[in-house]
Amino acid sequence: MKYIAVLGSEGQLGKTLQYLVNQESCKYKFYSKQDVDITNRQSIESAFAQHSFNFCVNCAAYTDVEAAEKDNKEAFLINVEGAKNVADTCREKNIKLIHISTDYVFDGKKRTPYTISDKTNPINEYGKSKLKGEYCIKEALKEHYIIRASWLYSVYGRNFFKTIVKRIGENNSLKVTTEEIGTPTSCIDLSHFIFHIVNEDNLPFGIYNFSAQGSTTWYGFAKEIVKNLYPDRQTNISPTDNFKTIAKRPKYSVLDNIETQRVYKKFKKWEESLKEVINKLID
Numbered sequence: 001m002k003y004i005a006v007l008g009s010e011g012q013l014g015k016t017l018q019y020l021v022n023q024e025s026c027k028y029k030f031y032s033k034q035d036v037d038i039t040n041r042q043s044i045e046s047a048f049a050q051h052s053f054n055f056c057v058n059c060a061a062y063t064d065v066e067a068a069e070k071d072n073k074e075a076f077l078i079n080v081e082g083a084k085n086v087a088d089t090c091r092e093k094n095i096k097l098i099h100i101s102t103d104y105v106f107d108g109k110k111r112t113p114y115t116i117s118d119k120t121n122p123i124n125e126y127g128k129s130k131l132k133g134e135y136c137i138k139e140a141l142k143e144h145y146i147i148r149a150s151w152l153y154s155v156y157g158r159n160f161f162k163t164i165v166k167r168i169g170e171n172n173s174l175k176v177t178t179e180e181i182g183t184p185t186s187c188i189d190l191s192h193f194i195f196h197i198v199n200e201d202n203l204p205f206g207i208y209n210f211s212a213q214g215s216t217t218w219y220g221f222a223k224e225i226v227k228n229l230y231p232d233r234q235t236n237i238s239p240t241d242n243f244k245t246i247a248k249r250p251k252y253s254v255l256d257n258i259e260t261q262r263v264y265k266k267f268k269k270w271e272e273s274l275k276e277v278i279n280k281l282i283d
């Protein structure tokens with residue numbers, strides 16, 4: 001029987017894994033920030049002493065892109081030192097690490113999907129901290145899977161999808177930016193890829209891109225959410241190319257999944273995955 005430790009289990013990806021895990025045959029143990037603080041090596045070691053884990057899935061991270069601009073110390077503490085602590089402890093205990101990174105490691109200057117060998121050049125503090133976290137993991141531990149995901153959403157926590165559902169549910173009108181192009185990716189789809197890595201247990205180590213298929217803008221994503229949930233309120237959403245944020249965002253961050261498709265076939269179009277998440281909302 002394989003044992004898997006999931007860190008950061010109360011975030012949206014951690015909660016999605018918890019929701020889906022009863023269909024899995026391996027034993028998953030979930031650790032919230034209160035159970036395991038990844039900035040504290042001792043607390044990771046105590047958790048890892050409880051079982052002989054085969055894998056660790058690190059969903060713990062500092063994810064507030066806007067706040068990271070002012071609070072970069074905390075972002076780097078969690079996304080760099082924390083990631084290093086996890087990787088170091090995994091190495092000592094002979095545990096394979098599945099770590100989640102981001103499309104924000106790129107600067108967005110390309111106009112074709114980013115491959116895993118494209119040059120990284122993050123343009124905000126969050127992206128810089130996540131990239132440095134990747135370096136620390138690669139240096140500390142050979143047995144790693146770093147999954148670069150993009151525009152994650154789910155019915156849990158705070159995310160763009162939930163904001164749109166709430167605001168349009170209250171019949172507000174919203175202006176949504178057309179300035180960035182990327183791919184909304186459901187935490188359900190990413191969870192299934194994580195399960196695949198664990199279950200196969202023979203995928204080559206390294207970096208994997210993971211997103212749904214296709215691309216859109218945040219405006220396009222919002223329109224599609226509203227079209228599915230509140231078809232009579234589609235005019236509540238209007239486009240803007242002048243949405244002010246503190247953090248710079250890559251204008252284009254579509255990921256090329258071609259390498260990942262060699263080992264995993266179940267990619268869906270983002271619109272199709274969105275319908276699945278909306279159905280869960282309505283359940």
Ligand SMILES: NC(=O)c1ccc[n+]([C@@H]2O[C@H](COP(=O)([O-])OP(=O)(O)OC[C@H]3O[C@@H](n4cnc5c(N)ncnc54)[C@H](OP(=O)(O)O)[C@@H]3O)[C@@H](O)[C@H]2O)c1
Pocket residue numbers: 007008009010011012013014032033036037038039058059060061062063078082100101102103130148149150151152153157158
């Ligand atoms: N959200 C996106 O659009 C997106 C896109 C691409 C990649 N990613 C990456 O995907 C992963 C999962 O993201 P998510 O959207 O599920 O994020 P999330 O909902 O913000 O979850 C992150 C979790 O980590 C916890 N955490 C923070 N500091 C911690 C610490 N020191 N020790 C242990 N846990 C800690 C948080 O707890 P508190 O909330 O209590 O602080 C939260 O429960 C992250 O690595 C993120 O960088 C996210």
